[in-house]
Amino acid sequence: MDENYQSEWTKSIPLKEQKKIIKRLMKFAKPFRRTFIVAILFAFALSVINVLLPRIIQTFMDDHLAKQSATTQVILFFAGMYLFGVIVKSIIWFFQWYLYSMASLKTYQYVRVRLFEKLHTLGMRYFDQTPAGSTVSRVTNDTETLFEFWYVFLMVLTGIFAVVSSFIAMFQINGEIALWTLVFLPILGIVIWYYQKFSSRIYRNMREKLSQLNTKLNESISGMRIIQQFRQEARLAKEFEQVNNEYLDTRYAMIKTNSILLSPIINFLYALAIALALTLFGIDALHSPVEVGLIYAFTTYVQGFFNPMSQMMDFLSTFTDGMVAGSRILKIMDTEEYAPQQNPGADQAITSGKIEFRNVSFSYDGEHNVLNNISFVANPGETVALVGHTGSGKSSIINVLMRFYEFYEGQILIDDHDIREYPMEELRKKMGLVLQDAFLFYGDIAGNIRMMNPAITDEQIRHAAEFVQANKFIDELPKGYHSKVIEHGASYSSGQRQLITFARTIVTDPKILVLDEATANIDTETEGLIQEGLAKMRQGRTTIAIAHRLSTIRDAELILVLDKGHIVERGNHETLLAQNGLYADMYKLQSSGV
Incomplete structure (x- = not known):
C-alpha cells in the first residue's frame, strides 16, 4: 500500500x-x-x-x-x-x-x-x-x-x-x-x-485498515491455488494477522x-x-x-x-x-479517471471493419511508453497477428483498440473514421473480444452466451455454440444450456469456459474479432475443436489476434512482431521465416518443443 x-x-x-x-x-x-x-x-x-x-x-x-x-x-x-x-x-x-x-x-x-x-x-x-x-x-x-x-x-x-x-x-x-x-x-x-x-x-x-483487511482477504481467495501450491499459507496468515492487529489497535x-x-x-x-x-x-x-x-x-x-x-x-x-x-x-x-470518451455527437457505424493504426503511442503511467509509433492496416476480412515476448506491447494494442485506455498520440481509424467518432455502444456491438482468461458469470450457460440480452433467441444461442463446437460438451450436460455456472465457471474446464466465451462473442455477429491469446489456456484436444470454428469466425471479419502459439497464425495476412513497444518485423509467415529474425527464432524454439 x-x-x-x-x-x-x-x-x-x-x-x-x-x-x-x-x-x-x-x-x-x-x-x-x-x-x-x-x-x-x-x-x-x-x-x-x-x-x-x-x-x-x-x-x-x-x-x-x-x-x-x-x-x-x-x-x-x-x-x-x-x-x-x-x-x-x-x-x-x-x-x-x-x-x-x-x-x-x-x-x-x-x-x-x-x-x-x-x-x-x-x-x-x-x-x-x-x-x-x-x-x-x-x-x-x-x-x-x-x-x-x-x-x-x-x-x-x-x-x-x-x-x-x-x-x-x-x-x-x-x-x-x-x-x-x-x-x-x-x-x-x-x-x-x-x-x-x-x-x-x-x-x-x-476504515483504511478495514479496506486493507478486505484486500488481503480478496487476494487470498482469488489466489488460493497459487497460495497452496507454493505453500504461502503461513506467510499470508502472518500478514493478515498483522493488518488485523493494526485494525484492532484503531478499534x-x-x-x-x-x-x-x-x-x-x-x-x-x-x-x-x-x-x-x-x-x-x-x-x-x-x-x-x-x-x-x-x-x-x-x-x-x-x-x-x-x-x-x-x-x-x-x-x-x-x-x-x-x-x-x-x-x-x-x-x-469525484474520481475523474474515466473510461475513454467518444466525441460529442459520435454517430458513425462500422460497416466493413477496416482498422488502421497511425503512429499510435501509449503509456499507462504517463511517463514510460509501452507503445511507440505503432502503424499498420488491417483490411476487411484480413487477420493481423501480434506476436512478441511478454511485455512487448501486444495486449496494449488490444487495450487502446477496445477503448479500455486512451492513447495520447497518433490516430486509430475504423472504416477510415477516427475511432472516437463511433458511439461506445457501436464499438462494443461490432467488436467481439475473447480474452485469455475466460470469465463466466454466475447463472447458466445460456445466460452467459446471451449476456442478459433478451433480443438474442435460444436459436441464436444454439447456433453460436454449434459454430464454435461448444455444443459437443453442452449437449452432454444433464441440463444442457441451462446447466448451472458457479462463480467464474469453476465447475468447467478452461477449454470449456473458453468455448462458451467464443459462443458469447459470435452470437452478436461482430464485424471485428479481437483475440487476446484466446487459445493459450486450451488443451491440445480442445484447441483442435475450436480451430475450425475460429477459421469460420474469421471469414468475412477483420481479426486482430495475439498469438501465443505461432502455429495458429500461419495463415494470417499480416504478422506484426513487437519488442519493447516497437514493431520490429512485419509480414506473413513465410516472409518472416525468410528474414531469419526474431519471429524465425521464436518459431524454431516452439517447433523444437523448447
Missing part, C-alpha cells in the same frame, strides 16, 4: 471539509425528502409529548396529593391521561422510527447503486491503481455505515427538539435556575470539539476515546446540573414554600435536557464514522 495513500486516511477531517461532506450527502437524500420531513414532524411531536407528561404528574402531585384532595375519580382521570399520553408517545415514536429508517435505508441503497454505476464509468487505470478490496469495502461497508449515519441525523434532530423544549419548560417553571443550567454548555462544546478532532482521524485510519483507540469523552462526561454534567437545581430550589425554600411536583417536573426536564445530549454524544462516534465513510464514497464519486 502506498505510504502517501495511507497517510491521507490517518488525518483528521477539518471542520470545513466536514460541512462540505454533510452538504453533499444531503443531496443523496433529496429523492426521499418527503418521508424524511414527515419523520421529522413526528420527532417534533414526540418532544411536545415528552414535555406534557411531567406536567400531568406535577399537576396531580401539587393540586391533589399535596392538598389531600385526590378522589378515585381524580386518580383515574390523571392515570388515564398519563396512560393515554404514553400510548400516543409510543405510536408517534413508532412512525418516526419507521419512516426515518425506511428513508435512510432507501438513501443508502440509492448511494450504493450510484457508486456502483460510477465504478462502471471509470477507466482501467483507476482499477490498476486501487486495490480491489478497498473498492469492495467502499461499496459495501462504507455505504452500510451511511444507513446508521442517516439514523443519527434523526437522533440529533430529536435530541435538539428535546433539549429546546425541555429548556423552555424549565424556563417556564423557574427562569433563573433554568439559565444556570446553561453554564454547562461551553464545557460540552469543548468536549464535542475535542472529540471530533481526534475521533475523525482514528475513524479514517480504522481500541476508538473505544478509549469514546469511554473517556462520551457518556461519562455527560452523566457527570447531568449530575452537577441536578445538584445545582436542588441546591437553588433548597435556597428558595428557605424563604418561601416550594411545591414538590414543581421540583419533580423541573428535574425531569433537566433529565430531558441532558439525556438527549448523552444520546447524541453516544451517536457522535457513529456520526464521525459515517462522515469518514461519506468522504471515502465521495472520493470515488
Whole structure:
C-alpha cells in the first residue's frame, strides 16, 4: 500500500471539509425528502409529548396529593391521561422510527447503486491503481455505515427538539435556575470539539485498515491455488494477522476515546446540573414554600435536557464514522479517471471493419511508453497477428483498440473514421473480444452466451455454440444450456469456459474479432475443436489476434512482431521465416518443443 495513500486516511477531517461532506450527502437524500420531513414532524411531536407528561404528574402531585384532595375519580382521570399520553408517545415514536429508517435505508441503497454505476464509468487505470478490496469495502461497508449515519441525523434532530423544549419548560417553571443550567454548555462544546478532532482521524485510519483487511482477504481467495501450491499459507496468515492487529489497535483507540469523552462526561454534567437545581430550589425554600411536583417536573426536564445530549454524544462516534465513510464514497464519486470518451455527437457505424493504426503511442503511467509509433492496416476480412515476448506491447494494442485506455498520440481509424467518432455502444456491438482468461458469470450457460440480452433467441444461442463446437460438451450436460455456472465457471474446464466465451462473442455477429491469446489456456484436444470454428469466425471479419502459439497464425495476412513497444518485423509467415529474425527464432524454439 502506498505510504502517501495511507497517510491521507490517518488525518483528521477539518471542520470545513466536514460541512462540505454533510452538504453533499444531503443531496443523496433529496429523492426521499418527503418521508424524511414527515419523520421529522413526528420527532417534533414526540418532544411536545415528552414535555406534557411531567406536567400531568406535577399537576396531580401539587393540586391533589399535596392538598389531600385526590378522589378515585381524580386518580383515574390523571392515570388515564398519563396512560393515554404514553400510548400516543409510543405510536408517534413508532412512525418516526419507521419512516426515518425506511428513508435512510432507501438513501443508502440509492448511494450504493450510484457508486456502483460510477465504478462502471471509470477507466482501467483507476482499477490498476486501487486495490480491489478497498473498492469492495467502499461499496459495501462504507455505504452500510451511511444507513446508521442517516439514523443519527434523526437522533440529533430529536435530541435538539428535546433539549429546546425541555429548556423552555424549565424556563417556564423557574427562569433563573433554568439559565444556570446553561453554564454547562461551553464545557460540552469543548468536549464535542475535542472529540471530533481526534475521533475523525482514528475513524479514517480504522476504515483504511478495514479496506486493507478486505484486500488481503480478496487476494487470498482469488489466489488460493497459487497460495497452496507454493505453500504461502503461513506467510499470508502472518500478514493478515498483522493488518488485523493494526485494525484492532484503531478499534481500541476508538473505544478509549469514546469511554473517556462520551457518556461519562455527560452523566457527570447531568449530575452537577441536578445538584445545582436542588441546591437553588433548597435556597428558595428557605424563604418561601416550594411545591414538590414543581421540583419533580423541573428535574425531569433537566433529565430531558441532558439525556438527549448523552444520546447524541453516544451517536457522535457513529456520526464521525459515517462522515469518514461519506468522504471515502465521495472520493470515488469525484474520481475523474474515466473510461475513454467518444466525441460529442459520435454517430458513425462500422460497416466493413477496416482498422488502421497511425503512429499510435501509449503509456499507462504517463511517463514510460509501452507503445511507440505503432502503424499498420488491417483490411476487411484480413487477420493481423501480434506476436512478441511478454511485455512487448501486444495486449496494449488490444487495450487502446477496445477503448479500455486512451492513447495520447497518433490516430486509430475504423472504416477510415477516427475511432472516437463511433458511439461506445457501436464499438462494443461490432467488436467481439475473447480474452485469455475466460470469465463466466454466475447463472447458466445460456445466460452467459446471451449476456442478459433478451433480443438474442435460444436459436441464436444454439447456433453460436454449434459454430464454435461448444455444443459437443453442452449437449452432454444433464441440463444442457441451462446447466448451472458457479462463480467464474469453476465447475468447467478452461477449454470449456473458453468455448462458451467464443459462443458469447459470435452470437452478436461482430464485424471485428479481437483475440487476446484466446487459445493459450486450451488443451491440445480442445484447441483442435475450436480451430475450425475460429477459421469460420474469421471469414468475412477483420481479426486482430495475439498469438501465443505461432502455429495458429500461419495463415494470417499480416504478422506484426513487437519488442519493447516497437514493431520490429512485419509480414506473413513465410516472409518472416525468410528474414531469419526474431519471429524465425521464436518459431524454431516452439517447433523444437523448447
